[in-house]
Amino acid sequence: MTETEEGNARHRNGGAATDACTRDDVFDNTYKEKDGPKPPRTIVWKNVILMSLLHFGALYALCLVPSATSMTLAWSVLCFLVSALGITAGAHRLWSHRSYKASLPLRIILAAANSMAFQNDIYEWARDHRVHHKFSETDADPHNALRGFFFSHIGWLLVRKHPDVIEKGRKLELTDLKADKVVMFQRKYYKPSVLLMCFFVPMFVPWYFWGETLWIAYFIPALLRYTLVLNSTWLVNSAAHMWGNRPYDTGINPRENKWVTFSAIGEGFHNYHHTFPYDYATSEYGCKLNLTTCFIDSMCYLGLANECKRVAHETIDARVKRTGDGSIRSG
Ligand SMILES: [Zn+2]
Numbered sequence: 001m002t003e004t005e006e007g008n009a010r011h012r013n014g015g016a017a018t019d020a021c022t023r024d025d026v027f028d029n030t031y032k033e034k035d036g037p038k039p040p041r042t043i044v045w046k047n048v049i050l051m052s053l054l055h056f057g058a059l060y061a062l063c064l065v066p067s068a069t070s071m072t073l074a075w076s077v078l079c080f081l082v083s084a085l086g087i088t089a090g091a092h093r094l095w096s097h098r099s100y101k102a103s104l105p106l107r108i109i110l111a112a113a114n115s116m117a118f119q120n121d122i123y124e125w126a127r128d129h130r131v132h133h134k135f136s137e138t139d140a141d142p143h144n145a146l147r148g149f150f151f152s153h154i155g156w157l158l159v160r161k162h163p164d165v166i167e168k169g170r171k172l173e174l175t176d177l178k179a180d181k182v183v184m185f186q187r188k189y190y191k192p193s194v195l196l197m198c199f200f201v202p203m204f205v206p207w208y209f210w211g212e213t214l215w216i217a218y219f220i221p222a223l224l225r226y227t228l229v230l231n232s233t234w235l236v237n238s239a240a241h242m243w244g245n246r247p248y249d250t251g252i253n254p255r256e257n258k259w260v261t262f263s264a265i266g267e268g269f270h271n272y273h274h275t276f277p278y279d280y281a282t283s284e285y286g287c288k289l290n291l292t293t294c295f296i297d298s299m300c301y302l303g304l305a306n307e308c309k310r311v312a313h314e315t316i317d318a319r320v321k322r323t324g325d326g327s328i329r330s331g
């Protein structure tokens, strides 16, 4: 990001977009990968077994779908959306990028929704995500897409982290996250909060309120929904770093991918997002195909969020002319 672009980024209500704590999400071109052979890949067998069981369970759950009541299916969709928002509006746009401000009640709701998504606690998720933006497509990127689709999708969770990921993650200050009591509370009580939000609540509601069997209530709204949210998030790291056009910056790998935009409720405008990571909409098109942006806008309307950062149209146009691939912009 050039100085002019940074200066042109403005809060919707007029304030400057930059603040020190978010600058760890901007690409750092001073980092150089170490020469010589790469460190050996160490497989974490516990994760391989758990992820295999989870995905076999999800396949079995698909076979159970015809036996579930329509209320249970609707509930599963609702749980999918709530947990996805815990990642997209919560861990991603609020806590990783500080692209808008959220009141205490909204932060509590997003933290609970984040536990429903069970993708590591907010602190860890945001740290890894800032490292991903800062060292994208290098050894220090936790899900370096240059290591292939499988690695950037799920493989990175099945092996020990590259030492540079750990080193660079440790060097981030993360003072804003440490100062957020909601983030630190969720981190402290992460395991019980996951048991409650990711498994117990999705299972209990259909069983208690409309008499669904516990078996189906476990496999569909809990296990299948969890697996689908995981894969939707992972597609942003894999597919949206490989397939699609690059209207904003051809010098980076992330792309505009409408399928990912759909599955990850608005996070597939990834060439835009890596070019302007501080934009709360992660797209120049606001709410279009972007349920997460609609959600944040609704929260602003209700007075629960404010100071949404946007990029000025002139800045986007100048960037498109300077570094874009000349393709039609998606959206
Ligand atoms: Zn990315």
Ligand SMILES: [Zn+2]
Binding pocket: 092, 096, 097, 129, 133, 273, 277
């Ligand atoms: Zn991001």
